[in-house]
Structures are given as C-alpha cells and as structure tokens.
Amino acid sequence: xxxxxxxxxxxxxxxxxxxxxxxxxxxxxxxxxxxxxxxxxxxxxxxxxxxxxxxxxxxxxxxxxxxxxxxxxxxxxxxxxxxxxxxxxxxxxxxxxxxxxxxxxxxxxxxxxxxxxxxxxxxxxxxxxxxxxxxxxxxxxxxxxxxxxxxxxxxxxxxxxxxxxxxxxxxxxxxxxxxxxxxxxxxxxxxxxxxxxxxxxxxxxxxxxxxxxxxxxxxxxxxxxxxxxxxxxxxxxxxxxxxxxxxxxxxxxxxxxxxxxxxxxxxxxxxxxxxxxxxxxxxxxxxxxxxxxxxxxxxxxx
Amino acid sequence: xxxxxxxxxxxxxxxxxxxxxxxxxxxxxxxxxxxxxxxxxxxxxxxxxxxxxxxxxxxxxxxxxxxxxxxxxxxxxxxxxxxxxxxxxxxxxxxxxxxxxxxxxxxxxxxxxxxxxxxxxxxxxxxxxxxxxxxxxxxxxxxxxxxxxxxxxxxxxxxxxxxxxxxxxxxxxxxxxxxxxxxxxxxxxxxxxxxxxxxxxxxxxxxxxxxxxxxxxxxxxxxxxxxxxxxxxxxxxxxxxxxxxxxxxxxxxxxxxxxxxxxxxxxxxxxxxxxxxxxxxxxxxxxxxxxxxxxxxxxxxxxxxxxxxxxxxxxxxxxxxxxxxxxxxxxxxxxxxxxxxxxxxxxxxxxxxxxxxxxxxxxxxxxxxxxxxxxxxxxxxxxxxxxxxxxxxxxxxxxxxxxxxxxxxxxxxxxxxxxxxxxxxxxxxxxxxxxxxxxxxxxxxxxxxxxxxxxxxxxxxxxxxxxxxxxxxxxxxxxxxxxxxxxxxxxxxxxxxxxxxxxxxxxxxxxxxxxxxxxxxxxxxxxxxxxxxxxxxxxxxxxxxxxxxxxxxxx
Numbered sequence: 001x002x003x004x005x006x007x008x009x010x011x012x013x014x015x016x017x018x019x020x021x022x023x024x025x026x027x028x029x030x031x032x033x034x035x036x037x038x039x040x041x042x043x044x045x046x047x048x049x050x051x052x053x054x055x056x057x058x059x060x061x062x063x064x065x066x067x068x069x070x071x072x073x074x075x076x077x078x079x080x081x082x083x084x085x086x087x088x089x090x091x092x093x094x095x096x097x098x099x100x101x102x103x104x105x106x107x108x109x110x111x112x113x114x115x116x117x118x119x120x121x122x123x124x125x126x127x128x129x130x131x132x133x134x135x136x137x138x139x140x141x142x143x144x145x146x147x148x149x150x151x152x153x154x155x156x157x158x159x160x161x162x163x164x165x166x167x168x169x170x171x172x173x174x175x176x177x178x179x180x181x182x183x184x185x186x187x188x189x190x191x192x193x194x195x196x197x198x199x200x201x202x203x204x205x206x207x208x209x210x211x212x213x214x215x216x217x218x219x220x221x222x223x224x225x226x227x228x229x230x231x232x233x234x235x236x237x238x239x240x241x242x243x244x245x246x247x248x249x250x251x252x253x254x255x256x257x258x259x260x261x262x263x264x265x266x267x268x269x270x271x272x273x274x275x276x277x278x279x280x281x282x283x284x285x286x287x288x289x290x291x292x293x294x295x296x297x298x299x300x301x302x
Numbered sequence: 303x304x305x306x307x308x309x310x311x312x313x314x315x316x317x318x319x320x321x322x323x324x325x326x327x328x329x330x331x332x333x334x335x336x337x338x339x340x341x342x343x344x345x346x347x348x349x350x351x352x353x354x355x356x357x358x359x360x361x362x363x364x365x366x367x368x369x370x371x372x373x374x375x376x377x378x379x380x381x382x383x384x385x386x387x388x389x390x391x392x393x394x395x396x397x398x399x400x401x402x403x404x405x406x407x408x409x410x411x412x413x414x415x416x417x418x419x420x421x422x423x424x425x426x427x428x429x430x431x432x433x434x435x436x437x438x439x440x441x442x443x444x445x446x447x448x449x450x451x452x453x454x455x456x457x458x459x460x461x462x463x464x465x466x467x468x469x470x471x472x473x474x475x476x477x478x479x480x481x482x483x484x485x486x487x488x489x490x491x492x493x494x495x496x497x498x499x500x501x502x503x504x505x506x507x508x509x510x511x512x513x514x515x516x517x518x519x520x521x522x523x524x525x526x527x528x529x530x531x532x533x534x535x536x537x538x539x540x541x542x543x544x545x546x547x548x549x550x551x552x553x554x555x556x557x558x559x560x561x562x563x564x565x566x567x568x569x570x571x572x573x574x575x576x577x578x579x580x581x582x583x584x585x586x587x588x589x590x591x592x593x594x595x596x597x598x599x600x601x602x603x604x605x606x607x608x609x610x611x612x613x614x615x616x617x618x619x620x621x622x623x624x625x626x627x628x629x630x631x632x633x634x635x636x637x638x639x640x641x642x643x644x645x646x647x648x649x650x651x652x653x654x655x656x657x658x659x660x661x662x663x664x665x666x667x668x669x670x671x672x673x674x675x676x677x678x679x680x681x682x683x684x685x686x687x688x689x690x691x692x693x694x695x696x697x698x699x700x701x702x703x704x705x706x707x708x709x710x711x712x713x714x715x716x717x718x719x720x721x722x723x724x725x726x727x728x729x730x731x732x733x734x735x736x737x738x739x740x741x742x743x744x745x746x747x748x749x750x751x752x753x754x755x756x757x758x759x760x761x762x763x764x765x766x767x768x769x770x771x772x773x774x775x776x777x778x779x780x781x782x783x784x785x786x787x788x789x790x791x792x793x794x795x796x797x798x799x800x801x802x803x804x805x806x807x808x809x810x811x812x813x814x815x816x817x818x819x820x821x822x823x824x825x826x827x828x829x830x831x832x833x834x835x836x837x838x839x840x841x842x843x844x845x846x847x848x849x850x851x852x853x854x855x856x857x
Contacts, residue, residue, distance in 0.1 A: 002623075002630050002687055004694040010623040010684075011691025014711065017615040022718035024736035025725070032742050033846035062745035063846045067836045072856045075830035079823060082592070082748075191831060193824050196594075233821065237587070237596050264594060 033063035034105050038128035042103055043069030045125045045132045050074050053098035057081045059109055066103065076191075081113070083196040088268065089117050090137040091226060091299070092199055095144050102133040142270075142301035145220035148227075148282075149189045149200045149297045152177070156215045156279065158187050160207060176203075179212065187214055192295055194230040195266040201228070201295035206244055206286040214282045218273065222300030225250075225271045225280065229260050232293035236264050242287045244294050249281040250274060260294070273300075303483055303641045305434040312441070316429035319445045320422035326449070327418040327458045331411055333727050334459040336792060338754035340413075341785030343390055343461050346382045347413045350394020351402060353378035372567045379564040383572070384579040388502035388561045389466045392416045410795050413461040420466040421458035425449065427469060428678050431476045436686035439705065443689070443712040444682040450719040451617055451681075456730020457671050463504045464671040470500030471675035474510055475651030478546055479644045487545065494549035498557025505580050506655065506675060511550045513654065517646055518544060525639040585665035586782075589820045592748035596821070599662030605673045609656055611738040611749070612670050613677075614722060616715045618735065620684025621677075624652065627687050648683065652676035669731050669753045725844050729757040732849060741847040748820060752849055755784035755817035757842050761852040762797045764840035768854060769802050769813055776814035777804045781825050783817045808832045813839075817850045829853055 001007060034042065043066050046056060054076060058064065061079035081089075081102075092100065099122065104110045110131055114121065123134035146154075158170040158177040170179035176188025187204045194201055206212050229246055241262035248256040248271060255271050273280075280300070286292050336344075356378070357369035368374060379387060393413045401412035425445040432441030449455050457464045477493045500507040522542060526534070533542035559565055565572055587596040590604055601607075613621065631637060631645025655673040658664060666672075689708045696704035722740075726733040732751050734744035745751060755778060765775070775798075777784040784792075786806075792798045805811050814829055816838075830836045834857030842850045 001690045002627055004697075006626060007687055007691040007694050009691070010619060010626070010687050011689075011695065011711075013619045014616055014623075014688040014691075014715070017619045018711075018714045018718045020736050021615050021722070022714075024740065025718070025721040029722075029725075029736075029740040029742065030845040032746075060742070060746060062742070062751075062848065064838070064848055064851075065841065065843070065846065068838060068841070070835070070837050072835045072837065075834065075836050077830065077836050079826075191827055193827070198823075198827060233824065239597075264596070 032105055033060055034066055034103075034130050035128060036065065038130040039066040040069045041127035042066040042130055042132055043071075045127055046074060046101065046103070047071045049123075049125070049132075049134070050101065051098070053094065054101060055092060055098070056101040056103060057113075058103040059113060060105060063105070078198040080193065080196055080198045084117070086117050086137075088197060088228070088266065090142070091228065091297075093137050093144070094147070094150075096136060099134050099136060102131075102135060104131050104133065105129065107131065142224055142226060142299075144299045144301050145222050146216065146218075146300040147297075148214075148216065148299055149202055151216075152187070152189055152202055154216075156217045158212070158214050160210045160212055162210045177214075180207070187212065190295075192232060194228060194232075194295060194297070195264050197266060199297065201230075201297040204284055204294055204296055206284045206289055206292055206294060208289040209285075209287060211283045211285040214284075216280045216282070216300070218277050218280055218300060220300060222277070222302060223273050224301045225269075225273055225298065226301065227256070227269045227271070227282065227296065227298040228266055229294070229296040230266045231260065231262055231264075232295060233264070235291050235293040236262050238262065238291040241291055242289075244292060245285045246296075247281075247283045247285075249283065250277045251279055303638065303644060305480065305483055306437075308430065308433055312429070312433050312438070315438075315442060316426050316433070319429055319442070320426040323425040323445060323449055323458075324418040324422035327421050327455075328411065328415065330727060331414050331418075331459050333759065334456065334730075335728070335756040335758040336410070336785070336788035337460055337462070337731075337756040338782075338785040338788065339462045340460055341787030341789075341791065342382050343393055343463075344410070344413055344791055345787050346387070346390045347393035347397045347461070349378050349381055350387070350391055351398040354394060354398045355402075370563075370566070375563045375566060383564050384576060385463070385504070386502040386558070386562045386576075387564065388499055389416065389420075389463050391561065393461055408795060410461075410791060414459060417458060417461055417465055420469050421449065424465065424469045424472070424678060427473050427476065428682050431472075431678070432682045432686065434480060435683070437689065439689055439708050439712075440682065440686040443708075444685050446716055447617060447620070447685060447712070447719075448678060448681050450716060450723055451614055451677070452723055452726040452730040452733035453612055453670055453674065454677070455723060455727070456733075457674075462671075464674075467500065467504040467506050468675045468678065470496060470503055471507060471510075471655070472651065472678040474500060474507065475647055475676075475679060478514060478544075479647050481546055482544065482640055482643055482647070490545035490549055491553065493546040494553035495557055497546075497550055498554035499561065501554060501558040502561040506672075509654065509658065511547065513650055514544075514647070515547055517643070517650065518547065521639060521643045521646070525642075528639060583665050583667060586668050586753075587819075587821045588666050588668075588750045589748050590750065594821060595666055598665070600664070600666060602660045602662060604666065605656045605659040605670070608670050609673070611734050611744070614719055614735050615737060616718065617681055617684075618737075620688060621680040622684065623687035624680040624682075624684035625649070627683050628652070648679055652679040652683075669750070671731075728759065728842070729844065729849050731756070732844070732847075741845045745847045750819070751847070752817050752819050754782050755815065755850065756788075757817065757849040758784065758792070758815065759797060760842045761815060761840050761850060762792065764852055765802070765813060766799045768839055769799065772801050772803065773812040774803045774805045774810055776808050776811035776829075777806065778815055778817060778822075778825060779804075779806045781822050782819055783822075783825075784815060812855050814853045814855075815850065816853065818848060833857065 056077045119135040120138035125132040160168040170177040176186045179185045184205045243259040243261045360368040396415050397412045400407040428444045429441045432444045481489045628645045628648040631641050655675045659673045692707040696702045731753050777789045779786045789804045833855040838851040839854050840852040841848045
C-alpha cells in the first residue's frame, strides 16, 4: 500500500469530500436562478411591457421557468447574450424603437452585464429577488438609418450574375426575393443564430460560381455601413465546405472584399462611406454551393 | 504481491451485492427515458428474437442448416451491422424469453435486464478485485460507491454497450493482473474467452492486446537479469510470453467470430466495413466550457476535465488515491517485477480510455460513457487506500476502532450521495459535481447538458393529458432529439398515448418536444416562432436547470 502519511492524507481528503458533497447537494446546488415565487412576477412585467421588436435576454439562460407564465406572442427571447460583443449587441438596437430586456436573478449579475455591454438603464422592475431591466446601448453606437433586414423589401434590386456576364433577376415575393425554383434559392429575413448569436438576418445561400447581388440605394444620407455575415451551423459543420467571397461595392468602387471562411465566426465590418455615396452593392460568390447556409445583416447609419 | 483467498463468505457477499445492484437498476428503470442508441438496439433485439423463433421453427421442421444459411443470416443480422452482436444477441434472447414467451417483463425491461445483469457482473468484479487485492471491507464498500456515481447508475439502466464494455474492459485488466501473480492456466482461458466476448461487444478493447504485449515486452527486458533461466534467450522468450497473450489471437478471435453471425459470410468485406465505420466515425458536437467541439483538433483536457467534473467528489478522491497507489506499485522501492508489472497494468487499464479520447484527432463519440471503462479499477483501489488511512489512524490512536471508522466513513459517503443520485436519476448523463457547482455551475459554464433526447418521461405524462386525439408531435429526431424508434417504443410501452403521431417537421406539429443542447438552440427559436409562444407546457428540470421541454402550438 501507500505510505502511512499518504494513506491518512487521502483518508482526510475523502472525509472532506463527503462533507463538501453533503453540504453542497443539500444546501447550495440550487442557490442561483429564479425562485418559483418570482417567476410569475417576471412574466407579469414582460407580459405588460414587451412590445414587438423587443428582445428579452434572461440571465441565467439555463433557468427558463418564468416562460411558463408568458403570454402568447412573446417569442423574441435570446439565450445567447454571452456570445455577443458590445458592438454586436448595439447592432440589435433600432434607435430606441425596440428595447432590450434583461431578466436577471440578482443585482450583481445586472451590474456585470451593464458594465460589459455599456448599457443605459431605462427602466427597472423588481420581481421579488429578480430584476427585469429595460435597457439600451449607450456610448458610441451608430444611429441606424436603414436596416438591411427590416428594409430588405426596399432593396433597389437583387440579382445573380455569372462569369459570362449573364444576369438573372430575383423577384420580391411576399417576404423575400426569390432567386430560383429551389426552396433555398432566395434572399429573405429570418431569425437565426449567427455564430451563436441569435438575431435577425437575411438568408442568402449563394449559388455555385454565381454572384448574388443585393443592391441598396443610400437614400438616407448614411456615412457608415455595418455588415455582418456568417455561416449557419449546418454549413460550418460540413467538411470541405467552401468559403463565401463577400464584396461591398459603392457606386462601382470596391470598398471591401473578404472571404467568409467555413467556420463558426461572425464577420463584422464597419466601413466609412464616401461623401454622397449612392448605390451600395453587397455581393456574395461561392465556388461550390453545397450546404452553404449563409446569412448577412447590417445597416446604414451615421 | 500475494492475493487474499476468496472464500465462501466472499461468494455470498459478492453475489448478494450483485443481486442488489441488478435489483436497484431494474426497480428504477421506469424513471429513465429511452436514449437514442436504445432505439437501434431494441430494434435489433426484435430482429434477434425473430431469428431465434425462426431457428426454432426451422429445427422443428428438421431444417437444421437453414438458420445458418447466408440468406437467413443476411436477413436477420444486416440491420445495425456496424456493431458486433454479442450483447444485442443477449438483448434479443432476453426479450424472447422474458417478454414474448413468459411475459414477465415489459418490452423495454426485458431488454434492459441484460444491462442490469452486466451491472451486477460489474459489482461482482469489483468485489473480486477489492477482496483479492485489498480487503473485505474494500470489497463490500466499493460496489455501492461505484454505482452511486450518477453517470454509472444512469448508464447501468440502458440497453446499450457501455456498461457491458466497462465490465469486459475492467475484467480483462483485473484478471490479467491476477494471472500474472498466480499463473493459473484456467484463468488464462477465462481471460481469453471474456476478451472474445469483449471484442464482440465493442471495439474499445482492440487496444488491449497490443498494450499488454508492449508492456510485457518492456517489463521482460527491464527485468531480464532477474528472469528464470528457462525464460531467457530466444526460445525462453516465447516460453515467457504470458499465456493469455497467446490465447487472445486464437481463442478470443474464435469467440468473437462465432458470436457474430454477420461475419460468417463475406468475412473480409464485412469486417472491413465494420472497421471502416469506426475508423471514420463522425464526431458528435459537444460543448466544453463554452467551446463548441465540432471539428478536430479537440482539447487534450476534454476527457480529463469531464472526468474531473462529472465524478462525485468522494469517488474523485478515490481516483487520485488509486493513481498514487499504482505509481507506488510501479516505481516504489523494493517492489518485485510482478508488482511493477501489475502497477503498470492498472495504470493503463484505468487511464488509457481517457488518454485515447484526449488525443486531439480522436472524435468525441458522445458523453463520458466512452472513457469511463477504467473507473471500476480506479474506484476500488482508491477506496482501499482511503480505508488504509483509517487503518493507520486506528493504529496510532487505539481508541479508534478500525472497522467502525471504515464503516462510518463509507456510510457517510453513501448518505452524502443520496441527494445527487435522487436528483439525477432521470438525467444522469447531465450530472456535474460540486467542484463545478453542480447542474447550475455546469450550465453557467456551458458544459454539455444533454445528449440526444432521453429526458422525456415527465413530459410524456403532461403530453398524454393535454394532447388532442390524433395530435402530431414533433420528436426532434433530425436534430439530436428523440430517436424515432424510441418514440415508437415509448408508445408501445404505454408512456405515450397510442393515438399521438410523431413528426420531424415543426410546421406539421401540434406539440413539440425540445431537448436542450446548446448546439440545438436554433430549434428552440424556430419552435417559438412556429408555435407563436415561448410558454412550455412542461419543463424537466433539476436545480432550476432545464433539460427538456414540451410545447404546444397556439397559432
């Protein structure tokens, strides 16, 4: 056997482990999260205050007991707060039209969230030990003038081109630009996970060796363009999936070109637009379109 | 190194512990939902039972060759041919006897009985190891401590290969160590036969012969000077090779081949397909400290970290104590060559399964069940060290009664483990220990919480109450949810009403199951939008952490 000292040391450790286990599972294992009494109170506040376009971020995101009491129609709940950066969270805000709701189990947790994302508290609703906070991004957030997802219907044109120069127009059909007969051949808004961040984005599955052009007219006098793109999970899990080449052209001048690699990553770019910029062409090209579940969003701003 | 005798009392105690284990597993089987793999293996149990019936009918007609013809074998053994059939044959046999013929057990329990019996065999093995190498107190205390690890207890219920292969893995190493000490020919044959069944259970064990052979080779030449004269030289080398290593490529291979009828025809091609399936096995996405492990390279720390945080703390202390003990056997001063050899065998048997998965290029096949096969060795030897500490204390302070201290220690550990086991009996694959903060701490750190829908029984009760007649239920089969076969078996078992239909399309569904895995969160968002509500009809939770949910359409 081991030396007597080591054996005794393990004996003592085992004894301590019994105490730790007993105390933890009896008294400490359920010490966080929302209490059963607070859950209806949280839901009551959200049922009253929530407006379409708002987003709810529960934290902790593993305790969804309060959703048992939510009214129908409240579906914009995001469990992905930790994946966002400050800038990306800012992008979700729509100049005060919609608000972000944070449901937290303790004041300290809200303090951490507010500090990390530089949020401005607009309202505070205690719900027992829990807190429901209405907040907006603060600091140097770009003012959103034209949203590529919300305002997709107002795109000047959406079309495909190939290397030979032939052109195929996409047509607006209810809520999307249809670009072919297949179910997946369209550019249209959806709520999705962009590299683990839940948000609205435009599905824009590219076609083999063709370029998908989405053209917006800068009628709002924007000076800044924010563009996010990513593959969806089904795509980046695909072995040998090809990258998508993203190009931003403004009035015929290429301002940005990058490869959106087939990995779990949100590509975010902020481009200063030239004075008097008019036509903005976002284009997406891929060598082979197998499982290229690709999305983008962004906006024009100041 | 001398081993203790295994006397009549040991037989009585070990068999009693084994029976108690099987009973505990069977009596709690109704709390554990059907995991994904069970959907496949229960289906094979049915085909195997059909094969048994077909064989009996053929024999009755005097057609003795018919059950062994290529046509028959292909008909009954083609399904799920990526896995050998030994354990599946037992599933089928048990189902045939205890459900179809005797009707003593339900469909699911008749198949799960095999898993319970392997759990019982493991309890016996642990007793044997504890008694022969350490003490009777170790032997008595180790099985209950082993089965109060929530992951182990959970997997002991399942009609899968994980507890059977855990038994075979540990048995091969323990019995081989005993063989090296006692050199009994009968034991060598037993090891070979068991290893053959191990090969016919799961491919994990293919690493054992090369590992044992390599280790023996190293030990042989390290201790060459102290070898008996008959074991020296070229011819002596072959005499010195332990008998089980000769029997593994002969007897074991024969057992393997005989137990798997699928290989009786087109042997090379079919065996090649089997190897290819596992060589190019897909990776199952896992979350580990917020990192999505979907493509290699995977972190070396993954299986070590998972073992550290998914083992209850008392048992974890035993694991460390066991490693210290084995290192002492291997490197301690004054140790005999056999002791060193046994020390090395135990380290490999205990840690190689974890080391293998830790290699960055090896896919993560699932949960910790794929690398917990060495835990019987770790737990038992570690407990012996801990109890040895009590012996030392009693020696220093004679007013302490050694056995009383040991008994109280084990009883205290078992008492402390009641609550976590009660909390996780339904979702044992989601257990995390106090060091990470339990279920809440693991969820906060984005560790893998679920693994392919099984945490379902509390949802079924509500489903049966609220579902309108003929309702369509989204079972999430395509997104790491409930296996379609499992859904059918849940209906057959009476857990889900017979008039409820399954679907894998959300847009067709009136109700939906959701099984939480971080990588499947997109399903939850789609579900919210499609159903027009985020309000669950039922949640399955532990310590406020939800594992699965049932939703109903409102629009």
